[in-house]
Amino acid sequence: MVRIRLRKTGMRHQPSYRIVVADKESPRDGRFLEIVGTYNPTTDPFTIEVKEEKVYEWMKNGAVPSESVTRIFQKVGLMDRFERFKKGEALEGLLAEAKTAYEKHAAKA
Secondary structure, eight states: OEEEEEEEEEETTEEEEEEEEEETTSOTTSOOSEEEEEEETTSSSOEEEEOHHHHHHHHHTTOEEOHHHHHHHHHHTHHHHHHHHHTTOOHHHHHHHHHHHHHHHHHTO
């Protein structure tokens, strides 16, 4: 089974994460298939960059996000956009909406 999950990077007490697609059996910081984004919880508000077209592709093919990644994706609205993508909405419109959502989130800082 393929999962979308966090891979820890950064120093002790200053974590940052890569959002990766990996086999469920591989260790947290072990082998992965593809990097689809980054997440930094230490900034206020948290910093996130996601390649949404890659996430949609992997989820469409059966990849399941972990609980923590699902919570992060829900905070930025990615899960709602993915549901609309599954119902047939155009990818270009969703990606444009995502870009404005990420810029709005970054502007809160």
